[in-house]
Amino acid sequence: MAGGFGGPTDGEEFEAKITPIVVISCILAASGGLMFGYDIGISGGVTSMPEFLREFFPVVYKRQQIPGLESNYCKYDNQGLQLFTSSLYIAALIATFFASYTTRVLGRKMSMFIAGIFFIIGTILNAAAQNLIMLIVGRLLLGCGVGFANQAVPLFLSEVAPTRIRGALNLLFQLMCTIGILVANLINYGTARIKGGYGWRISLGLAGIPSLLLTFGALIVTDTPNSLIQRGKLEEGKKVLKRIRGIDNVDPEFLEILEASRAAKEVQHPFRNLFKRRNRPQLIITVFLQFFQQFTGINSVNFYAPVLFQTLGFKHDASLYSSVITGGIMVLGAIVSIFLVDRAGRRMLLLEGGIQMCISHVIIAVILGWKLKDQSNDLDKGMGILVVVIICSFVGSFGWSWGPLCWLVASEIFPLEARSAGQSVTVCINMLFTFVIAQAFLSMLCHFRFGIFLFFAAWCLIMTVFVYFLLPETKGVPIEEMSDVVWRQHWFWKRYMDDYEDEPKEKGYA
Numbered sequence: 001m002a003g004g005f006g007g008p009t010d011g012e013e014f015e016a017k018i019t020p021i022v023v024i025s026c027i028l029a030a031s032g033g034l035m036f037g038y039d040i041g042i043s044g045g046v047t048s049m050p051e052f053l054r055e056f057f058p059v060v061y062k063r064q065q066i067p068g069l070e071s072n073y074c075k076y077d078n079q080g081l082q083l084f085t086s087s088l089y090i091a092a093l094i095a096t097f098f099a100s101y102t103t104r105v106l107g108r109k110m111s112m113f114i115a116g117i118f119f120i121i122g123t124i125l126n127a128a129a130q131n132l133i134m135l136i137v138g139r140l141l142l143g144c145g146v147g148f149a150n151q152a153v154p155l156f157l158s159e160v161a162p163t164r165i166r167g168a169l170n171l172l173f174q175l176m177c178t179i180g181i182l183v184a185n186l187i188n189y190g191t192a193r194i195k196g197g198y199g200w201r202i203s204l205g206l207a208g209i210p211s212l213l214l215t216f217g218a219l220i221v222t223d224t225p226n227s228l229i230q231r232g233k234l235e236e237g238k239k240v241l242k243r244i245r246g247i248d249n250v251d252p253e254f255l256e257i258l259e260a261s262r263a264a265k266e267v268q269h270p271f272r273n274l275f276k277r278r279n280r281p282q283l284i285i286t287v288f289l290q291f292f293q294q295f296t297g298i299n300s301v302n303f304y305a306p307v308l309f310q311t312l313g314f315k316h317d318a319s320l321y322s323s324v325i326t327g328g329i330m331v332l333g334a335i336v337s338i339f340l341v342d343r344a345g346r347r348m349l350l351l352e353g354g355i356q357m358c359i360s361h362v363i364i365a366v367i368l369g370w371k372l373k374d375q376s377n378d379l380d381k382g383m384g385i386l387v388v389v390i391i392c393s394f395v396g397s398f399g400w401s402w403g404p405l406c407w408l409v410a411s412e413i414f415p416l417e418a419r420s421a422g423q424s425v426t427v428c429i430n431m432l433f434t435f436v437i438a439q440a441f442l443s444m445l446c447h448f449r450f451g452i453f454l455f456f457a458a459w460c461l462i463m464t465v466f467v468y469f470l471l472p473e474t475k476g477v478p479i480e481e482m483s484d485v486v487w488r489q490h491w492f493w494k495r496y497m498d499d500y501e502d503e504p505k506e507k508g509y510a
Contacts (some may be wrong), residue, residue, distance in 0.1 A: 007449035017246035021222075022160055022169070024245075028217030029156045030172035031148035033211040035119050037180025039142055041327060042203050043085045045188025051197035056132050057081050079439075080132070084191060084429055085145035086438035087136050087351075091143025093431035099151035104270065107231065108159070109223040111152035116215025118145030120208060127205030130482075142207075143431075149214065150427045155419060156410035159224035163478045165340035167408055174404030175334040180210065182327035185418065189324055226416060230261045256480045257416075264417035271421045278424075278483070281493035282413045285471060286426050289406040292463035294433035296357055297351050297456030298398045322388050327393045333399020345475040346405050347467060353401020354464030360394035361457035402463075409471070413486070 035153035046052050053061040060081055095118075102113040118141050127137030151171050187206055191199030228237035239255070241250045274283055342351060366386055369446070407426070414422035444452050472490045474482065488497040 002068040004092040007457045009184050009261055014228075014309035015022060016147075017059075018162060018165065019244055019246040021487065022244050024104065024164070026157055026169045026172050027220045028221050029153050029160075029252060030110060031210055031213040031217050033095075033113075033170055033173040033176035033216055034147060034180040034183075035207065036146055037177035038207050038210055039088060039146065039180075040324075041181035041184025043088075045185060046200045046203050047081055047084065047190055047429050049188075052200040053081075056084070056129075057198075058134060067467055082439045082442055084135065084436045086151065088138045088143035089431045089435035089438060090145060091140040092147035093428050093435065094141075095144040095147025096151050096424045096427040096431065097350070099148040099427075100270070100420050102148070103152050103227075103423070104420040105231070107223040107227045108152045108156040109218055109221060109227075111148050112156070112240050113215060113445075114497065115145045115148035115152065115213055115321070116218055118142070118148065120215065121155040121209035123205065123207040123211055126207070127201050129201075129204075131410055136205075139175060145211075147427060147431065148246045150407075150430070151420075151423050154426075155423055156221075156409050157267060158161045158411040158479060162245070165342055166479065167346070167413065167475065168338045170408045170411060171334065171338045171341060172403045174399075175331070178327070178330040178334045178399060178403070182324070182331050184381045185324040185327040189321060205293075218354040229254075229257050230264055231415065235277050240306070251479075256478070260416035260480045263415070266417070270418065271424075274421050274425065277496050279414070281487050281490075281496050282418070283425065284420060285413065286422060287429050288463075288466060289409060289471075290426055291433055292405045292459065293402050293430065294437050294465065295456065295459040296398055296402050296463070297361065297437075297453070297459075298343050298395070317418065321332055322391075325388065326392055326395045329396045330403070333396040334404060335397075337400035340400065341405070341408070342475060345473050346409055347473050350467045350471065351402045351464055353397045354467065356397035357402070358457045358460035358464070360390050360397070361460060364394075365388050365450045365453035365457065368453070394483065409474060412474055413482055415483055416480065446453050 026092060028461045032353050047057075057080055099114075102114060122138045122141030122143075122145060125134055125141065129135040130139060154170060156320040157173060158166060166410060184203070187203050191203045193199070194202070222240050222243070225237045225241040228234075228240060238250065238254050240258075241254055242248060273279065329468070335489070337349060342345060352427060364387060367390075410426040411419075441452075444455075449453060475488055477485045483497065487493045
């Protein structure tokens with residue numbers, strides 16, 4: 001498809017074996033996704049636990065106890081409750097800019113270690129929280145951990161992985177994220193049954209396990225050759241490259257990384273460099289992919305799955321059980337993505353996922369508009385099961401498409417001199433709109449009613465059209481060859497590359 005909508009998928013592939021050190025390093029690094037997913041999944045279950053609501057959000061608790069006091073769609077419409085969930089993401093947004101500096105100057109490994117420390121402290125504060133302030137401060141620290149982990153881990157995975165399986169290894173981050181969500185849902189299901197009102201503390205405290213895994217994993221793994229060479233450690237970088245590729249002749253790849261590193265060192269203002277003409281295609285793609293990912297509506301399900309199912313009329317245990325099912329489906333979706341991403345390609349999965357999510361949203365909206373009214377609920381058992389099945393269809397399609405691939409594409413399309421800054425923008429935009437959705441969803445559900453699902457369906461249609469026309473295929477292209485092989489041959493973006501040679505060589509620009 002050279003020059004067409006999808007673009008090329010051919011590039012020089014460097015010789016490399018799939019070595020144990022690469023697999024182990026990627027699994028340890030991807031544990032940052034486990035922590036991220038656990039945070040996403042645990043908040044929804046905890047905010048549906050009566051004991052947690054009674055202690056921190058008594059207004060919401062009171063609404064639950066008096067039938068008919070509020071509309072079915074408005075039971076959980078509370079800004080404080082939404083702030084508990086969303087505060088993590090605004091902290092991640094701010095932290096990612098500091099993480100960009102540490103990732104570039106201190107390396108990917110150090111940023112992952114810092115993320116682990118933030119996670120540990122935040123977990124302790126959340127589990128021991130005595131008041132709302134302590135709870136929110138803990139969430140803010142967890143958010144800082146998310147900012148550092150989401151900055152460093154995708155870059156680490158993309159730079160360590162051999163070209164032919166870069167997509168699959170990078171998607172370990174998303175697989176771990178979905179496993180984290182599933183584990184959180186299972187733990188919530190168990191702790192909700194604990195007598196004594198402290199089950200929520202166990203749910204929040206068990207986040208310490210993935211926190212410790214990431215922290216110790218960051219101490220064990222070796223930094224990427226790209227990062228070491230960029231920081232002037234040429235011999236060490238070449239030695240690590242030989243170890244992870246499992247061969248002695250790494251000169252072609254080493255020279256390519258070295259050339260990219262020289263270009264990167266000439267860039268004195270990485271964020272300003274992002275807005276140079278030759279980096280605009282990557283920047284535009286990254287911004288819109290992250291924006292679209294949040295407007296699939298997925299985090300409405302992830303954050304508030306138990307709350308959403310209770311709104312639909314499920315009992316407390318049934319709602320937690322249903323969210324466990326959707327968590328399991330998302331894990332299966334991530335596994336499907338790992339298997340297909342380097343075979344079918346990024347574009348095909350994104351297009352299929354967008355269409356399937358759009359259809360799922362429309363069906364859910366029709367069912368809710370027909371059966372769920374403000375003060376009455378005609379959702380019988382059979383129809384309730386159908387809603388769960390359709391939500392599973394939606395979650396599964398997200399799990400193999402827009403969930404993992406937005407992070408993968410963003411981590412592999414920038415040149416080395418813009419990669420760290422580009423990843424910061426990726427995390428920033430993602431966290432910004434995650435915050436917006438987390439803070440607004442329950443209020444939107446209250447005001448839009450079933451129309452909230454039509455709102456998300458429209459966005460799913462728009463993002464599918466965007467991918468069809470503007471996203472080139474990056475499957476099988478070496479990470480340092482993206483500009484020449486992908487962008488220069490795309491029907492629309494090539495105009496930004498053609499003018500590159502005519503730009504003045506300003507100080508600070510490679």
